[in-house]
Amino acid sequence: MGLLDGRRALIFGVANDHSIAWGIAKALHDAGATVGFSSVESLIERRVRPLATSLGATFVEPCDVQDDAQIARVFERWREAHGDDAGLHVLVHALAFARREDLEGAFIDTSREGFALALDVSAYSLVALTRAARPLLRRGSSVMTLTYYGAEKVVANYNVMGVAKAALEASVRYLAADLGPDGVRVNAISAGPVRTLAAAGISGFKTMYGQFADVAPLRSNIGIDDVGGTALYLASDLSRQVTGEVIYVDGGFNILGVPAPEG
Numbered sequence: 001m002g003l004l005d006g007r008r009a010l011i012f013g014v015a016n017d018h019s020i021a022w023g024i025a026k027a028l029h030d031a032g033a034t035v036g037f038s039s040v041e042s043l044i045e046r047r048v049r050p051l052a053t054s055l056g057a058t059f060v061e062p063c064d065v066q067d068d069a070q071i072a073r074v075f076e077r078w079r080e081a082h083g084d085d086a087g088l089h090v091l092v093h094a095l096a097f098a099r100r101e102d103l104e105g106a107f108i109d110t111s112r113e114g115f116a117l118a119l120d121v122s123a124y125s126l127v128a129l130t131r132a133a134r135p136l137l138r139r140g141s142s143v144m145t146l147t148y149y150g151a152e153k154v155v156a157n158y159n160v161m162g163v164a165k166a167a168l169e170a171s172v173r174y175l176a177a178d179l180g181p182d183g184v185r186v187n188a189i190s191a192g193p194v195r196t197l198a199a200a201g202i203s204g205f206k207t208m209y210g211q212f213a214d215v216a217p218l219r220s221n222i223g224i225d226d227v228g229g230t231a232l233y234l235a236s237d238l239s240r241q242v243t244g245e246v247i248y249v250d251g252g253f254n255i256l257g258v259p260a261p262e263g
């Protein structure tokens with residue numbers, strides 16, 4: 001008996017087995033959910049398919065979230081695969097993108113194109129995916145996304161991604177208000193730093209990652225299975241009256257103000 005027996009989840013954002021989306025997929029699958037995956041075309045056969053197969057998943061479809069036609073196609077394929085009446089109980093949005101040049105140097109130098117790209121892929125895509133999924137969502141369905149503390153406070157180099165995550169978190173609240181009357185919940189998980197592909201090569205990430213474990217109240221880094229646990233809570237009826245929230249999986253880092261004096 002699992003918390004998600006008989007439920008179907010569609011997960012966007014698996015790139016490899018370090019992805020936060022993969023930690024979430026494992027947790028939902030372990031709780032009894034049927035999981036399906038969508039990712040960018042280039043990752044599907046080599047990266048996503050083998051991982052999907054290991055969870056017994058057969059639904060694996062490409063989608064670049066910048067393309068409305070590709071978004072529409074994923075949900076058409078979902079209907080073909082599961083039937084017109086088959087609901088989607090859990091929608092996981094775990095993707096983001098900004099130009100690398102916009103994740104270094106000063107935020108003030110962000111170009112119009114770089115700003116639009118980051119906001120389109122990292123924030124608008126949640127709105128577009130949720131709207132496309134809406135006919136499949138049922139009373140009790142749960143939509144979730146991934147965010148980061150740089151939405152709220154300045155984190156060096158996070159720059160335009162911080163602005164995109166602020167838009168994403170606000171979008172969670174507006175979507176929660178739109179879908180609440182249908183019994184559909186929308187929430188965000190604000191994760192501490194994780195060594196994923198999206199963190200690779202970020203200048204200063206390694207130092208920040210190490211310092212995080214020194215100062216976070218729980219004195220440890222977080223992992224994708226930790227995010228999976230909170231995702232399972234958000235996917236299940238355990239969180240049935242929780243919507244529009246940002247839930248932190250960060251060892252308490254976000255509560256800190258002035259650090260304790262040395263010694």
Ligand code: NAD
Nearest residue numbers: 013014015019020064065094095096146193194196197198
């Ligand atoms: P990841 O690189 O494993 O995943 C990012 C995913 O975004 C990849 O699968 C990539 O293919 C996908 N993506 C990028 N552009 C896309 C597009 N146009 N269409 C479809 N998919 C696209 O990295 P991750 O760290 O697991 O990131 C997942 C989410 O978690 C992101 O929203 C990220 O901002 C967030 N997050 C990450 C951390 C961290 O420290 N790694 C912390 C907090 C939140």
Ligand code: 0WE
Nearest residue numbers: 096097098099100148156157158193198199202
């Ligand atoms: O949301 C993120 C990372 C998102 C991301 C990462 C990349 C790297 C490769 C978006 N776009 C790109 N584009 C690329 O070309 N995180 C929360 C991880 C992260 O990224 C940082 C961080 C942290 C933490 C960037 C600067 C400072 C801290």
